[in-house]
Amino acid sequence: xxxxxxxxxxxxxxxxxxxxxxxxxxxxxxxxxxxxxxxxxxxxxxxxxxxxxxxxxxxxxxxxxxxxxxxxxxxxxxxxxxxxxxxxxxxxxxxxxxxxxxxxxxxxxxxxxxxxxxxxxxxxxxxxx
Amino acid sequence: xxxxxxxxxxxxxxxxxxxxxxxxxxxxxxxxxxxxxxxxxxxxxxxxxxxxxxxxxxxxxxxxxxxxxxxxxxxxxxxxxxxxxxxxxxxxxxxxxxxxxxxxxxxxxxxxxxxxxxxxxxxxxxxxxxxxxxxxxxxxxxxxxxxxxxxxxxxxxxxxxxxxxxxxxxxxxxxxxxxxxxxxxxxxxxxxxxxxxxxxxxxxxxxxxxxxxxxxxxxxxxxxxxxxxxxxxxxxxxxxxxxxxxxxxxxxxxxxxxxxxxxxxxxxxxxxxxxxxxxxxxxxxxxxxxxxxxxxxxxxxxxxxxxxxxxxxxxxxxxxxxxxxxxxxxxxxxxxxxxxxxxxxxxxxxxxxxxxxxxxxxxxxxxxxxxxxxxxxxxxxxxxxxxxxxxxxxxxxxxxxxxxxxxxxxxxxxxxxxxxxxxxxxxxxxxxxxxxxxxxxxxxxxxxxxxxxxxxxxxxxxxxxxxxxxxxxxxxxxxxxxxxxx
Numbered sequence: 305x306x307x308x309x310x311x312x313x314x315x316x317x318x319x320x321x322x323x324x325x326x327x328x329x330x331x332x333x334x335x336x337x338x339x340x341x342x343x344x345x346x347x348x349x350x351x352x353x354x355x356x357x358x359x360x361x362x363x364x365x366x367x368x369x370x371x372x373x374x375x376x377x378x379x380x381x382x383x384x385x386x387x388x389x390x391x392x393x394x395x396x397x398x399x400x401x402x403x404x405x406x407x408x409x410x411x412x413x414x415x416x417x418x419x420x421x422x423x424x425x426x427x428x429x430x431x432x433x
Numbered sequence: 434x435x436x437x438x439x440x441x442x443x444x445x446x447x448x449x450x451x452x453x454x455x456x457x458x459x460x461x462x463x464x465x466x467x468x469x470x471x472x473x474x475x476x477x478x479x480x481x482x483x484x485x486x487x488x489x490x491x492x493x494x495x496x497x498x499x500x501x502x503x504x505x506x507x508x509x510x511x512x513x514x515x516x517x518x519x520x521x522x523x524x525x526x527x528x529x530x531x532x533x534x535x536x537x538x539x540x541x542x543x544x545x546x547x548x549x550x551x552x553x554x555x556x557x558x559x560x561x562x563x564x565x566x567x568x569x570x571x572x573x574x575x576x577x578x579x580x581x582x583x584x585x586x587x588x589x590x591x592x593x594x595x596x597x598x599x600x601x602x603x604x605x606x607x608x609x610x611x612x613x614x615x616x617x618x619x620x621x622x623x624x625x626x627x628x629x630x631x632x633x634x635x636x637x638x639x640x641x642x643x644x645x646x647x648x649x650x651x652x653x654x655x656x657x658x659x660x661x662x663x664x665x666x667x668x669x670x671x672x673x674x675x676x677x678x679x680x681x682x683x684x685x686x687x688x689x690x691x692x693x694x695x696x697x698x699x700x701x702x703x704x705x706x707x708x709x710x711x712x713x714x715x716x717x718x719x720x721x722x723x724x725x726x727x728x729x730x731x732x733x734x735x736x737x738x739x740x741x742x743x744x745x746x747x748x749x750x751x752x753x754x755x756x757x758x759x760x761x762x763x764x765x766x767x768x769x770x771x772x773x774x775x776x777x778x779x780x781x782x783x784x785x786x787x788x789x790x791x792x793x794x795x796x797x798x799x800x801x802x803x804x805x806x807x808x809x810x811x812x813x814x815x816x817x818x819x820x821x822x823x824x825x826x827x828x829x830x831x832x833x834x835x836x837x838x839x840x841x842x843x844x845x846x847x848x849x850x851x852x853x854x855x856x857x858x859x860x861x862x863x864x865x866x867x868x869x870x871x872x873x874x875x876x877x878x879x880x881x882x883x884x885x886x887x888x889x890x891x892x893x894x895x896x897x898x899x900x901x902x903x904x905x906x907x908x909x910x911x912x913x914x915x916x917x918x919x
Contacts, residue, residue, distance in 0.1 A: 321887075321888060327741075329745075393730050411733045
């Protein structure tokens with residue numbers, strides 16, 4: 305985790321503006337910096353301009369050239385240590401479709417599940433149970 | 434010793450033959466003496482027609498066929514006996530007298546031998562009888578009763594016919610194959626529908642009639658069933674059949690059963706085929722499953738949207754009472770937008786419908802405060818929920834702080850497709866005549882919901898301008914994604 309200091313923002317990728325906004329608020333409330341993107345293409349641009357991100361939270365179904373799973377794989381190959389959280393209301397991806405170590409969360413996400421996940425990937429401190 | 438033919442034997446003995454065309458018995462030819470002897474000693478029905486006058490002699494077995502004409506017919510002419518059906522009998526008796534025998538496989542009689550009318554069947558053979566010089570003296574006929582065989586055949590036919598009717602009506606294809614080479618003996622309508630209507634298969638082997646299944650291994654399976662007697666049962670089996678209107682190949686899925694058919698002695702003599710084309714059924718199931726997944730997905734996304742709205746409302750509310758009110762208003766707006774989507778039938782509503790819903794709620798028909806202009810544009814279901822919410826938030830803000838908070842204020846709302854490319858949607862909300870506007874120091878939940886933009890669109894923007902003379906809000910998005918149905 306040393307290469308992903310807490311000061312680096314969490315990148316939230318979600319095409320639904322309301323859900324993205326609320327997710328960003330939740331994460332900010334936990335004391336983390338957040339940066340938003342409306343699709344995978346925007347997310348890649350954002351990553352190019354940043355020295356690092358501390359985690360990627362992405363929806364799966366989004367308009368654009370990549371979906372969330374492809375974006376997660378690309379991110380995993382570029383930043384192997386970056387925690388990945390995949391979010392969707394549609395898929396419950398089978399083993400092997402997500403990059404190794406990625407966490408899947410089903411929409412709608414409860415604040416509790418999000419917190420537990422961020423604790424588990426050591427972005428915030430707390431009880432992981 | 435019991436005589437074989439007590440009735441006719443007695444008649445024969447008592448008859449004064451000298452008064453008949455045959456003359457006295459002692460003068461009879463050796464042929465006639467021998468035949469009458471055979472006839473009266475036999476339990477098989479027999480008949481002799483003798484001499485040019487066609488005098489008729491018969492035994493008890495044959496007497497039963499004569500019914501009430503017996504015993505009067507005994508010793509008289511054959512024509513007198515069968516006068517009512519002479520047209521049919523005359524050619525064959527004449528043929529016998531001309532030296533040609535005739536055999537008839539199945540003649541039906543109604544007999545009363547058991548005290549009730551009974552259908553019986555006999556096989557006859559009319560044989561000419563000649564003297565040593567070749568002259569035809571008369572005709573000898575031995576009859577065989579075949580009633581039992583005829584009835585058994587009929588029962589079998591009836592049963593077969595019944596099976597056929599069951600097969601015809603049964604849902605699913607049925608065919609019967611006979612022999613080790615699997616020759617089509619029967620196929621019902623559904624079977625033809627499956628392999629291709631109008632194909633000529635009866636009397637042909639499966640390999641000849643449905644050639645395309647050979648390389649798909651079906652003949653090997655049939656051979657195996659025929660050899661071992663073990664049934665073959667498969668579900669959702671992919672098969673290629675030349676069943677198209679012009680005999681072109683199609684891929685189908687079938688449920689298939691091959692079942693060995695056995696003779697009475699247990700040896701296999703055919704295969705019963707039961708097949709059902711389940712292609713459409715499986716496709717329908719798949720699309721139903723897809724639909725229910727899609728519904729689940731939409732529901733989850735909408736719950737996530739409601740969650741975000743609730744969370745944003747609570748997060749920025751001054752107190753719980755106003756939060757409750759604002760949340761229920763916002764959910765009511767979403768619900769109304771949903772109604773529009775459903776009323777649209779195929780999941781589409783129009784911008785005008787959504788604007789109308791907003792003005793119904795916030796305008797006064799007696800003293801209108803809104804001027805709305807724009808085409809009746811179709812809008813996809815995801816953006817329509819966002820647009821309803823944005824219009825609602827703008828109107829609520831205008832009533833509270835903006836142009837609609839004073840009697841002189843008004844709102845101009847116009848939307849259009851941006852020309853000349855016609856590839857963007859644009860909506861402009863402009864307030865006039867209200868109090869002087871200043872940019873708020875803290876963004877309320879309304880402004881935040883508005884800034885979330887149009888859900889489901891690509892390249893969407895929302896821009897709020899806090900001009901002193903009135904709030905202005907610009908909402909734009911790529912037109913194609915704005916109208917797309919997700």
